[in-house]
Amino acid sequence: MLRLVGRLQGAVERAGDVMADVAGWIYLVAAFFIGFDVVSRRYLGFSSQGTTEISGYLLAAAITWGLTHALSSRAHIRVDVLLMRMPVRARAYLHTLALALLTILALLFARRAWSVIAESWELGARDTSALSIPLALPQVPWALGLTVFGALTVLMLLKACLLLLAGRPDAVDRMVASRGPVEEAEEALEAAGLAPTPPPATPGPTGSRNA
Amino acid sequence: MIAIAFLFVLLVVFLVMAATGTGPAVGIAELVVLSVVFVVFFFSGIYVAAALAILGLLADLAFSSRPMHAFIGQVAWNASNSFVFVAVPLFLLMGEILLRSGLSDRLYRALNIWVGSLPGGLLHTNIAACAVFSAVSGSSIATAATIGSVALPYFGKTAYNKRLVLGSLAAGGALGNLIPPGISFIVYSLFTDTSIGKLYAGGFVVGILVAALFMVYIFGYGLVTGTREAVTAVTWRQRVASLAELAPTLTLIFLVLGTIYLGLATATESAALGVIGALALAALDGRLSLGMVHSSVRTTARSTSMIGLILIAAFALNFVLSGLRLPQALATTVAGLPLPPWATMTVIILLYIALGTFMDGFAIMVTTLPVLFPVVTALHYDPIWFGVIMTMLIEIAQITPPDGMVMYVLQGMRVPPGPISDVFVGVLPFLGIYALSLLLVTAFPGLVLWFVK
Numbered sequence: 001m002l003r004l005v006g007r008l009q010g011a012v013e014r015a016g017d018v019m020a021d022v023a024g025w026i027y028l029v030a031a032f033f034i035g036f037d038v039v040s041r042r043y044l045g046f047s048s049q050g051t052t053e054i055s056g057y058l059l060a061a062a063i064t065w066g067l068t069h070a071l072s073s074r075a076h077i078r079v080d081v082l083l084m085r086m087p088v089r090a091r092a093y094l095h096t097l098a099l100a101l102l103t104i105l106a107l108l109f110a111r112r113a114w115s116v117i118a119e120s121w122e123l124g125a126r127d128t129s130a131l132s133i134p135l136a137l138p139q140v141p142w143a144l145g146l147t148v149f150g151a152l153t154v155l156m157l158l159k160a161c162l163l164l165l166a167g168r169p170d171a172v173d174r175m176v177a178s179r180g181p182v183e184e185a186e187e188a189l190e191a192a193g194l195a196p197t198p199p200p201a202t203p204g205p206t207g208s209r210n211a
Numbered sequence: 212m213i214a215i216a217f218l219f220v221l222l223v224v225f226l227v228m229a230a231t232g233t234g235p236a237v238g239i240a241e242l243v244v245l246s247v248v249f250v251v252f253f254f255s256g257i258y259v260a261a262a263l264a265i266l267g268l269l270a271d272l273a274f275s276s277r278p279m280h281a282f283i284g285q286v287a288w289n290a291s292n293s294f295v296f297v298a299v300p301l302f303l304l305m306g307e308i309l310l311r312s313g314l315s316d317r318l319y320r321a322l323n324i325w326v327g328s329l330p331g332g333l334l335h336t337n338i339a340a341c342a343v344f345s346a347v348s349g350s351s352i353a354t355a356a357t358i359g360s361v362a363l364p365y366f367g368k369t370a371y372n373k374r375l376v377l378g379s380l381a382a383g384g385a386l387g388n389l390i391p392p393g394i395s396f397i398v399y400s401l402f403t404d405t406s407i408g409k410l411y412a413g414g415f416v417v418g419i420l421v422a423a424l425f426m427v428y429i430f431g432y433g434l435v436t437g438t439r440e441a442v443t444a445v446t447w448r449q450r451v452a453s454l455a456e457l458a459p460t461l462t463l464i465f466l467v468l469g470t471i472y473l474g475l476a477t478a479t480e481s482a483a484l485g486v487i488g489a490l491a492l493a494a495l496d497g498r499l500s501l502g503m504v505h506s507s508v509r510t511t512a513r514s515t516s517m518i519g520l521i522l523i524a525a526f527a528l529n530f531v532l533s534g535l536r537l538p539q540a541l542a543t544t545v546a547g548l549p550l551p552p553w554a555t556m557t558v559i560i561l562l563y564i565a566l567g568t569f570m571d572g573f574a575i576m577v578t579t580l581p582v583l584f585p586v587v588t589a590l591h592y593d594p595i596w597f598g599v600i601m602t603m604l605i606e607i608a609q610i611t612p613p614d615g616m617v618m619y620v621l622q623g624m625r626v627p628p629g630p631i632s633d634v635f636v637g638v639l640p641f642l643g644i645y646a647l648s649l650l651l652v653t654a655f656p657g658l659v660l661w662f663v664k
Contacts (some may be wrong), residue, residue: 024508112284
């Protein structure tokens, strides 16, 4: 059972990674799209007539497509300053509670997102741009992102419960605990082209973050 | 722990107020229940977004006569496709690209020619480089990482006090959001319908003020301790030559800020131009590659989704709370208190400082703004001024031991490594100056507003 859940989780996480990459490149595309529109509107006298709307749709899809990757890389923000001072057992139970509430949020939003689409479709709702795009169209990828995110929260919650039953609170902690400031900092350094130095002799309070 | 004690006291004050029946009791009682749930949620390590959304759901189920959660899908959609919010990923992306480009190296060298010969030497260059880089970056962490990575090698075996070196870089990094284009101003504007251009103008003036005060301190420190560069003679030929090195950064600043102020572009559009400009600069330095762009966009995707989820949840909560007219009730109550407005403002500022010691700055903003912003406007404080104060508080949180992210970024870059307490001690004088500036801006709102108007 645990293995099956783990395998499914792995599959959803891999899908989430790909979706996050797509989301990232969408931002780059949006930048060129908007940038080109600014220049062409001023100097060439034409515009896409719907840049505001289209970049909004791109953003909506990209936000939800990155959610899954943010969860699997433990980046979603929590206030865990007290949590991280507790023993690992208590921590594991609270991690599971946190996952349970996140699952409620994700499923609620995913469910409501599909109703929004159904509504837009039935009403034949179109946006107010000159292109008059049917709203249901950009709402589908947006809802899809929320749905995949919902799937990962369910699987992670299931796995956390199974791990608790199997008496492995430490594994729950490893799966869910936030990236500490040290871990966050290392990533910024890698990006700047510096090899991170070994962890300090007296690490600061781990777990809490302040991005 | 002081922070938690303070929050607890605040909660008790609210309870006493509700018990003695000050103001519309209904709103306050509900607010207290919600605050208690909120505090419990937060301290048990719940995801901030989940805490906000579920709080909204509970408030809706408990107090609302019509089911508002049925509209949550629409609220979420409207929050997700806002054109203003597009500026957030674009500015983040620009920062990520610049972090990986060679821009900061030239910037540091060029600025050093101008300010490095003052008493205090390279410490001035740290602040100046951070301040100038802040004008193309909307993130404090990106600023600290970018400038820190080029600055630290310069100090190598020099006699500079290493604590002050780290402290000045952390403090400089904490200008990243305050000096436009800052991400926190965009989020503030989303929640409060204030003009980004005006917020940026306010942030610009105060950012310059804080940077100038930092440099005054370093100047004094340099005079007292005799800290300065050995070779101080800089010819005008060198100065003019350095301008060429500064040109790429200045071009980018114009592309981003100039276009906003000349009315050529909105914040989102200028962010798009900034991304293109940053790519061009990276290409000029031969740093542009598929791998570099890929890692930039991936980090951007993750950060944006992290912010986006909280933002969507906060809008959902905001929708329910405004439906219940809670923020309005609180605003009327607070405005009717027999307290002078400045006392209320002091409590609000202390609350933010307390929250800042253990909470992410961005999370603080979205969780408190929907409730506190109506209070602030009911007390007739200027929304632009409050946006600047809020950003200053977020920046202060970034450099307040023991939890500010910016300090950990610098700690991670030190060669050789040392205890984190070096950074904590080094940043203290700058933290004091930041607090002093906050006090100045609070006491004399005109400092911000003369430039905005």
